[in-house]
Amino acid sequence: xxxxxxxxxxxxxxxxxxxxxxxxxxxxxxxxxxxxxxxxxxxxxxxxxxxxxxxxxxxxxxxxxxxxxxxxxxxxxxxxxxxxxxxxxxxxxxxxxxxxxxxxxxxxxxxxxxxxxxxxxxxxxxxxxxxxxxxxxxxxxxxxxxxxxxxxxxxxxxxxxxxxxxxxxxxxxxxxxxxxxxxxxxxxxxxxxxxxxxxxxxxxxxxxxxxxxxxxxxxxxxxxxxxxxxxxxxxxxxxxxxxxxxxxxxxxxxxxxxxxxxxxxxxxxxxxxxxxxxxxxxxxxxxxxxxxxxxxxxxxxxxxxxxxxxxxxxxxxxxxxxxxxxxxxxxxxxxxxxx
Amino acid sequence: xxxxxxxxxxxxxxxxxxxxxxxxxxxxxxxxxxxxxxxxxxxxxxxxxxxxxxxxxxxxxxxxxxxxxxxxxxxxxxxxxxxxxxxxxxxxxxxxxxxxxxxxxxxxxxxxxxxxxxxxxxxxxxxxxxxxxxxxxxxxxxxxxxxxxxxxxxxxxxxxxxxxxxxxxxxxxxxxxxxxxxxxxxxxxxxxxxxxxxxxxxxxxxxxxxxxxxxxxxxxxxxxxxxxxxxxxxxxxxxxxxxxxxxxxxxxxxxxxxxxxxxxxxxxxxxxxxxxxxxxxxxxxxxxxxxxxxxxxxxxxxxxxxxxxxxxxxxxxxxxxxxxxxxxxxxxxxxxxxx
Numbered sequence: 301x302x303x304x305x306x307x308x309x310x311x312x313x314x315x316x317x318x319x320x321x322x323x324x325x326x327x328x329x330x331x332x333x334x335x336x337x338x339x340x341x342x343x344x345x346x347x348x349x350x351x352x353x354x355x356x357x358x359x360x361x362x363x364x365x366x367x368x369x370x371x372x373x374x375x376x377x378x379x380x381x382x383x384x385x386x387x388x389x390x391x392x393x394x395x396x397x398x399x400x401x402x403x404x405x406x407x408x409x410x411x412x413x414x415x416x417x418x419x420x421x422x423x424x425x426x427x428x429x430x431x432x433x434x435x436x437x438x439x440x441x442x443x444x445x446x447x448x449x450x451x452x453x454x455x456x457x458x459x460x461x462x463x464x465x466x467x468x469x470x471x472x473x474x475x476x477x478x479x480x481x482x483x484x485x486x487x488x489x490x491x492x493x494x495x496x497x498x499x500x501x502x503x504x505x506x507x508x509x510x511x512x513x514x515x516x517x518x519x520x521x522x523x524x525x526x527x528x529x530x531x532x533x534x535x536x537x538x539x540x541x542x543x544x545x546x547x548x549x550x551x552x553x554x555x556x557x558x559x560x561x562x563x564x565x566x567x568x569x570x571x572x573x574x575x576x577x578x579x580x581x582x583x584x585x586x587x588x589x590x591x592x593x594x595x596x597x598x599x600x601x602x603x604x605x606x607x608x609x610x611x612x613x614x615x616x617x618x619x620x621x622x623x624x625x626x627x628x629x630x631x632x633x634x635x636x637x638x639x
Numbered sequence: 640x641x642x643x644x645x646x647x648x649x650x651x652x653x654x655x656x657x658x659x660x661x662x663x664x665x666x667x668x669x670x671x672x673x674x675x676x677x678x679x680x681x682x683x684x685x686x687x688x689x690x691x692x693x694x695x696x697x698x699x700x701x702x703x704x705x706x707x708x709x710x711x712x713x714x715x716x717x718x719x720x721x722x723x724x725x726x727x728x729x730x731x732x733x734x735x736x737x738x739x740x741x742x743x744x745x746x747x748x749x750x751x752x753x754x755x756x757x758x759x760x761x762x763x764x765x766x767x768x769x770x771x772x773x774x775x776x777x778x779x780x781x782x783x784x785x786x787x788x789x790x791x792x793x794x795x796x797x798x799x800x801x802x803x804x805x806x807x808x809x810x811x812x813x814x815x816x817x818x819x820x821x822x823x824x825x826x827x828x829x830x831x832x833x834x835x836x837x838x839x840x841x842x843x844x845x846x847x848x849x850x851x852x853x854x855x856x857x858x859x860x861x862x863x864x865x866x867x868x869x870x871x872x873x874x875x876x877x878x879x880x881x882x883x884x885x886x887x888x889x890x891x892x893x894x895x896x897x898x899x900x901x902x903x904x905x906x907x908x909x910x911x912x913x914x915x916x917x918x919x920x921x922x923x924x925x926x927x928x929x930x931x932x933x934x935x936x937x938x939x940x941x942x943x944x945x946x947x948x949x950x951x952x953x954x955x956x957x958x959x960x961x962x963x964x965x966x967x968x969x970x971x972x973x974x975x976x977x978x
Contacts, residue, residue, distance in 0.1 A: 373827070434884070435884065436883075436884050436887060446822050449822060449828075449829060449830045450830050450831075481873060483785050483788055483872040488712070489788075490869070491788045491789050491869055492789075513872075513873075513876050514872065514873045514874070514875065514876025514879070514880060515876045515877065515883065516880065517880055517881075518877070518880035518881050518883065518884040519883070519884070527873070530822055530829070530830055530870065531869065531873050533822040533852075533853065534822065534852075534853045534870050534873065535853070535874065535877045537852050537853025538853035538856055538857070538874045538877055538878060539853075539877060539878070539881050540854045541853060541854030541855065541856055541857035541858055542856075542878050542881055542882065543885070544854065544857065544858070545774065545775050545858070545917075546882070546885060546917060548775060549913055549916050549917060550913050553909050553910075553912045553913040554906075554909055556909070560908075560909045563906040563908070563909050564906070564909065566902050566905050566906065567893075567902040567903070567905065567906035567909075569898075569899075569902070570892045570893055570895070570899045570902050573892050573895075574888055574889050574892040577888050577892070578885060578888060
C-alpha cells in the first residue's frame with residue numbers, strides 16, 4: 301500500500317525553503333511514498349524550481365490560500381483561516397486523501413484545527429502530544445507534552461494506553477513498559493491525581509511498572525512515560541535548554557585558544573559521532589495521539605533534516621495505522637462500558 | 640562574627656567517611672568558621688583519626704545516638720528518632736548554638752524534622768526547597784524543588800519573595816528578576832494556579848518579568864524561577880538524568896577505539912575544563928527556605944567535594960542571615976494584614 305503524507309508547506313519558521321527541500325529528500329529516501337505539499341502554490345513552485353524539480357511522480361501540490369502565523373491565537377486560526385495550509389493538510393487526512401499530515405506550524409493552532417477537523421477517537425477524552433526521546437538504553441515515548449495542562453487520572457490512564465500502542469506499533473515491542481512520572485518512586489509520593497492514575501493503571505492490563513522519577517526518563521527506566529502536559533512540556537523544554545547550554549559551554553572551551561582549537565580539530569570525529577547521538581533533529585516529530593487520523597508536529601525551527609525525520613515519524617505511524625490500533629484497543633472497554 | 644555550622648555527620652549514602660573529610664576541607668578553606676559534627680562519636684572520631692586530625696580548634700563533636708535511614712518514612716523519623724543526628728543538628732540551630740545546619744540525609748525526613756523543630760516564619764505557609772543551577776549567563780535560583788507537590792497561587796507568590804531575597808543576599812543583586820515557570824510565555828498559557836500567581840506577582844513589588852519556559856531556566860532568562868514542587872522536582876531530576884546520559888555517551892564515544900582514545904587524551908584538558916563548568920558538585924546544596932533557621936540539604940550521593948559546596952551554601956546564607964531578611968521583608972505585609 302502506498303502511503304500518502306500531506307505536508308503543510310507554509311508551516312514553521314522558514315516555510316517553503318525548508319519544507320520543500322525536506323519533502324524532496326524524504327521522497328528520495330522513501331521512493332514508494334507519495335507527498336502532498338499544501339500551501340500557496342507560487343512560493344512552493346518557486347522553491348521546487350530552485351531545487352531543479354519541476355515535477356516529481358510522488359509529489360503534488362494542493363493549494364491553500366492562507367497561512368497561520370507562528371504567534372496567532374489558536375481560536376483565531378481555527379475560526380478565521382478556513383483555507384490555511386495546516387487546515388487543508390489536516391482535512392486531506394480526514395477525507396482519506398492522505399494517511400497522515402505533518403506541520404511545523406503553531407502548535408496550539410495545529411492542535412485546535414486537528415481536534416476540530418478530525419475529532420477524538422471514541423473512548424478518548426482529549427488528544428495528547430507524544431514524542432520519542434533518546435535514553436541510555438534506546439528511546440522512550442513521553443506524553444503528554446503540552447496539549448493538556450491539567451489532566452484527570454482517567455486521562456493519564458488513556459495517555460498510557462495510547463503511548464503503549466505507539467511504542468508497540470512503532471518499535472515492535474510487545475507489552476512495552478509504562479511508567480508514571482512522579483517526584484519519587486514510593487507509593488506515598490506525588491499529588492492526588494498521579495496517585496489515582498497509579499491505582500487505575502495497577503488495575504489495568506498494561507505493563508505498568510510504577511512511578512518513574514525525572515532522571516528515569518533518560519536512564520531508560522520505561523518504554524513509555526506518562527505525565528500531564530504541564531509537567532511534560534517543562535521536562536522537554538528544560539532538556540532542550542540544558543542540551544543547548546552544554547553544547548555552548550563545550551564550544552566555548554574548544555575555542556578558548558590555539559591549543560584547545562587544535563584539540564578540537566583532533567577530537568572532531570569523536571565529537572561529531574557524539575553530536576549525532578544526541579542530535580535533537582533525529583528526534584524531531586511529535587504526534588497528536590487520540591484523534592481520528594495522524595498529525596505530526598515538527599519543531600517550528602527545524603531545518604530540512606529535522607523535518608525529514610518528522611516525515612519519517614508520520615510514515616511509520618501511517619504504516620501501522622496507529623489511530624486504528626488505538627480504536628481497536630479501546631473498543632472492548634467501550635462495549636463493556638455500554639453493556 | 641564567627642559563623643558556626645552544624646553538620647549531620649551520619650547523613651547521606653556514605654556517612655562519616657564523606658562528611659568528616661568534607662568538614663576538614665571546609666575548615667581549611669574557611670578557617671574563621673566553626674563546625675559541629677553531629678552523630679555517633681565513635682565512627683566520627685575513627686574517621687578524624689584516620690585523617691590524622693584528633694582535635695581541631697574550629698571543630699567539635701556533639702553526640703546523637705540515632706541515624707535516620709535514607710529510605711525511612713518522614714513521619715517515622717520525626718516521631719521515632721528524637722535523638723537522630725539530623726534532628727540534633729537542626730535543634731542546634733533552633734537553640735542558637737549553630738547559625739545553620741547541613742545534612743545529606745533523607746530529604747523528606749529532614750524537611751519534616753526542620754519544619755517541626757524550627758517552624759515556618761510568620762507569613763509563610765510552607766517552606767520550599769531552593770537551589771542554584773548554572774545557566775548560560777551565570778546562575779538561577781529555582782524553587783520549589785519538591786517540598787510542596789501541590790501549591791496555591793499565594794504559596795507561589797511567597798516562594799517568589801523568598802527566592803528573590805536569597806538571590807539578592809547571596810549574589811548581591813539588587814532587584815533580582817523573577818519568572819514563573821510555565822508552558823508558554825503568553826498570558827493565556829498555563830493552568831489556573833500559575834495564572835493566578837502571575838496576577839499576584841504583577842501586583843507585587845518584586846521585579847517580576849513574567850512567564851519563563853523550561854528552556855529559559857538554562858538560558859538564564861531570570862535570576863529566580865518559581866514553580867510548584869512537583870514541576871521543580873521533575874525539571875531538576877530530568878536535568879540530572881540528561882546530563883548523566885550526555886556524560887555517558889561522550890565517554891563511550893571517546894572509548895570506542897585506539898584513535899578515539901588518543902583524541903580523548905589530547906582533548907583531555909579541554910574536556911576537564913568543560914566538565915568543571917557543569918560539575919553538579921559545584922551546585923550541590925539546596926536550602927529549605929521559609930523556616931526560622933538555615934537548613935541546607937546536600938545530595939545524598941555527594942562526595943566530599945560536593946558536601947564542601949553545600950557547607951559553603953550554608954555559610955553564605957548564614958553570613959547574610961537569610962531567614963532574618965525574609966522575616967523583615969514579610970513584616971510590613973503582616974502589619975498591613977492585621978491592620
